[in-house]
Amino acid sequence: MSKRAKVRPDKGKPEKGKDKKKSLKARKARDREELRLRKLVVETALAMSRSGLSPGRSGNVSARFSDGMLITPTGMSYEEITPRDVVFVATDGSVPGKQRKPSSEWQFHLAAYRARPDMSAVVHTHSLHAVVLACAGRSIPAFHYMVAVSGNIDIPVVPYATFGSEKLANNVASGLADRQACLIAHHGSIALGRTLPEALELAREVEVLAEQYTKVLSIGPPAVLPESEMQIVLEQFKSYGQRAQG
């Protein structure tokens, strides 16, 4: 008995040290990942702004992180944002510690992550042609097979609600339940990705499709691919990866 009692504390000590090392290692890895994502949020916001997808200070970018997300701050030009300015917002909407104010659209970013646990990045734009269609209440049907990059057979317009409102967050979440991109009435577009580059690329593709569709509409009523064909395209995109293009 006394022998066992002696052994236990000796055995316990190195384990405790190991645990401490392990948690320190985990914390360091978490910090590294946070810094990587903060930099990527800044890079993505800059790339979005420079490619003309978000005129003025419109648009915003976020990445899922820990029990919340990292999102661009409100009221700053993308040229002046540094990784430190990116704001962590917890899943309950709280902004812990002393941080900048998050983008006014933080609610629909969180709602998008709740609706799509498989997605980890959000890019929201006021890109010209997406806005034109969103203001006309025109969804993008399967006028071109590339519409399937959205993960479905069309890119719908979700109903308008005041920017920054919970109602808008709910509208966006229901629009994204079974697709990765949609238009927001009288507002803009939103695109999801597993990574930030993927979400940005989808936002670009949505704008390209919106521009093409606007031009098609100017000629006359568009011809639309049948749903059965779009299902084949969706299957092909799944097996070749979303970026496959013919």
Ligand SMILES: [Zn+2]
């Ligand atoms: Zn907006």
